[in-house]
Amino acid sequence: xxxxxxxxxxxxxxxxxxxxxxxxxxxxxxxxxQPTEVTIAWTSTGSTNAHGWVEYGTSAINxxxxxxxxxxxxxxxNIYRVRLTNLQPNTTYQYxxxxxxxxxxxxxxxxxGEQIESEVYTFTTPAGNESVFECLVxxxxxxxxxxxxxxxxxxxxxxxxxAFVILGGDNLLGVTSxxxxxxxxxxxxxxxxxxxxxxxxxxxxxxxxxxxxxxxxDFFITPGSADLHPYYYTFTYGHCMxxxxxxxxxxxxxxxxxxELNTNTDYLNQQAQWLNQVIASDAYKTAAYHVxxxxxxxxxxxxxxxxxxxxxxxxxxxxPTLTVVSVDSQGVTTQTYK
Amino acid sequence: xxNLILILLTIFPYLxxxxxxxxxxxxxxPDKNQTGWVEYGIDSLExIAFSSTMGLRDAFQTxxxxxxxxxxxxxxxxxRVASVAISNVKNTSLVYGDTTxxxxxxxxxxxxxxxxVSCYIFDDIHSRDTLINPMMSANNLRWEDADFVxxxxxxxxxxxxxxxxxxxxxxxxxxxxxxxxxxxxxxxNHEYRxxxxxxxxxxxxxxxxxxQHPFYYSFSWGPCFFMVLDTGEDKEDSxxxxxxxxxxxxxxxxxxxxxxxxxxxxxxxxxxFRFVLMHIPFYSNTKTARFSVGDCxxxxxxxxxxxxxxxxxxGHTHKAGVLPANNEHHFPIIIGGGKDVTADKxxxxxxxxxxxxxxxxxxxxxxxxxxxxxxxxxxxx
Numbered sequence: 001x002x003x004x005x006x007x008x009x010x011x012x013x014x015x016x017x018x019x020x021x022x023x024x025x026x027x028x029x030x031x032x033x034q035p036t037e038v039t040i041a042w043t044s045t046g047s048t049n050a051h052g053w054v055e056y057g058t059s060a061i062n063x064x065x066x067x068x069x070x071x072x073x074x075x076x077x078n079i080y081r082v083r084l085t086n087l088q089p090n091t092t093y094q095y096x097x098x099x100x101x102x103x104x105x106x107x108x109x110x111x112x113g114e115q116i117e118s119e120v121y122t123f124t125t126p127a128g129n130e131s132v133f134e135c136l137v138x139x140x141x142x143x144x145x146x147x148x149x150x151x152x153x154x155x156x157x158x159x160x161x162x163a164f165v166i167l168g169g170d171n172l173l174g175v176t177s178x179x180x181x182x183x184x185x186x187x188x189x190x191x192x193x194x195x196x197x198x199x200x201x202x203x204x205x206x207x208x209x210x211x212x213x214x215x216x217x218d219f220f221i222t223p224g225s226a227d228l229h230p231y232y233y234t235f236t237y238g239h240c241m242x243x244x245x246x247x248x249x250x251x252x253x254x255x256x257x258x259x260e261l262n263t264n265t266d267y268l269n270q271q272a273q274w275l276n277q278v279i280a281s282d283a284y285k286t287a288a289y290h291v292x293x294x295x296x297x298x299x300x301x302x303x304x305x306x307x308x309x310x311x312x313x314x315x316x317x318x319x320p321t322l323t324v325v326s327v328d329s330q331g332v333t334t335q336t337y338k
Numbered sequence: 339x340x341n342l343i344l345i346l347l348t349i350f351p352y353l354x355x356x357x358x359x360x361x362x363x364x365x366x367x368p369d370k371n372q373t374g375w376v377e378y379g380i381d382s383l384e385x386i387a388f389s390s391t392m393g394l395r396d397a398f399q400t401x402x403x404x405x406x407x408x409x410x411x412x413x414x415x416x417x418r419v420a421s422v423a424i425s426n427v428k429n430t431s432l433v434y435g436d437t438t439x440x441x442x443x444x445x446x447x448x449x450x451x452x453x454x455v456s457c458y459i460f461d462d463i464h465s466r467d468t469l470i471n472p473m474m475s476a477n478n479l480r481w482e483d484a485d486f487v488x489x490x491x492x493x494x495x496x497x498x499x500x501x502x503x504x505x506x507x508x509x510x511x512x513x514x515x516x517x518x519x520x521x522x523x524x525x526x527n528h529e530y531r532x533x534x535x536x537x538x539x540x541x542x543x544x545x546x547x548x549x550q551h552p553f554y555y556s557f558s559w560g561p562c563f564f565m566v567l568d569t570g571e572d573k574e575d576s577x578x579x580x581x582x583x584x585x586x587x588x589x590x591x592x593x594x595x596x597x598x599x600x601x602x603x604x605x606x607x608x609x610x611f612r613f614v615l616m617h618i619p620f621y622s623n624t625k626t627a628r629f630s631v632g633d634c635x636x637x638x639x640x641x642x643x644x645x646x647x648x649x650x651x652x653g654h655t656h657k658a659g660v661l662p663a664n665n666e667h668h669f670p671i672i673i674g675g676g677k678d679v680t681a682d683k684x685x686x687x688x689x690x691x692x693x694x695x696x697x698x699x700x701x702x703x704x705x706x707x708x709x710x711x712x713x714x715x716x717x718x719x
Contacts, residue, residue, distance in 0.1 A: 069536070070551065071571070076536060104532045107496035112581065174428075208394060211398045211427050213394060214391065214394055214398060260395070262393060263393055263395050
């Protein structure tokens, strides 16, 4: 009996894994861009028996980068994230991404299959001392995916005028599957940002919902990823520090809606401790301006944020919104579009 | 059909990362649509523990890792694992189904101060897990005499899928001993192979897991300090067999820096006996010695000599025995592992190393199924 069950599982596994071919799903999207590093991510569809790498350079494409962990090159996934380091600030790089099917024939031989290459794209690293810049924050798009583009076009905004984008929470309605995250967020954002404008991910309460919420982080690299808290972190652009917070789901952990599957209390306690350290840090004191991303109020983070007297605290409003954040020598101004 | 459901829902927990005040309980589930927890206590199952990540309780996955913390050293705990089915998951609702329980098992936390330790070390089983129990019986070795078990590489022949990890590592050893005796794990070269090699860390918790290097780490037990290295694949990274998907050179060099730090720790200095556990030995006792034997020698041997480790315990060569200390390695190299008995490799004879320390003496004996006691060595201080 046991054997039969195993064979049924094995057969299902085999059928789902052996889809022939490999194609790009989301074009490359830039994560965690800093003056000397950036992470290039993209997704594929079809066989998961694949690995990918980035080829890049300034005047010519003459360098390669791949990701490794514990002595193994990262592979066998449909999500690729490759970190480029030792970049020059304020420099334009060209790059392309490549992925390739790698099937194990035996335990000592791999045969390579189809190889696909993206077009050549470019990005420019920040100089690190920008005193005047603008960025965009999307909130509450939920699953109205077309809003990412239409909020720009109806308000005559051109995405390439902005240094970066922050996804400020509730830009998904729930997190049900890898293909849903691709079609409602990853693919449209990659198309919108034209492989050259980086974006940062933050959670609202909606990103806590449904079966795949625990894997959402696999699509992104944020300044918090290395410390294992990818949804709360800080980064500094020019003289402005951005403090991205994750206020959790909107009800008590024991609420009937979540059936005790949320553990926000502990998480928010850790985050509050971290936030206090951030505010006491030299980096915070050195930054001329401070902008917080806080999807909603109602947590122990509120009094800490209030007492810090930040220049702007950006919250979600329920409806899809796009906020332009402008920073110059006079300070921070924001304008929100619906 | 009724029978089928019962089989599917059977849970076999296994113990990981034992510490005087902590024990990690892990288990796997064939179905993702559930969550689980551990009920435990000294006299009754009075406490509950579960794990969560970034504000969400771990759920919808096939493997669970629940650390039990604030335990009392040298104390016996009873525990069982519960798993509850989840269905109809919507944005604001879900439905819980039946709860399934494992049997009640028990474990004893290590004592804070003890002058004794006993462990079994296995390597090179190559997914032939069914060979272990007959060998243990043939040598009258009992699981309950071990404080822990150490898997020193090539326990799996390759990792083509999650089911290889479950059916040839997690499940058979849970049934044999790991529900009550914890095991430590490092990789051999074969655990680098095939599609699912990269998910192996999800199924294990070692003292290195929190530092995000699960396969090299150190721990103290009784009079002994153990330093565990992950020696990587056996050929150079550029070997055509790996097709550029191996990156061991940097990884081994990173471990040299880590080992240097270990040799400066109080735990190292305080220990009466210091052992290195690593799959690939510095010298081979067979005719074959691939690239990694020399590379490990180049990287780690001098440190082991200078800091006077008592012995290095390895596998890999499939020829169990003790290589006595000499001018090149100033300590014995103890090699475990099985051997092919017939030329067609159809019959395999596994081996086990039993390390027993008591105060100022450590006895290491190597047993195998056919010759029983194959070799032994004693250390005295």
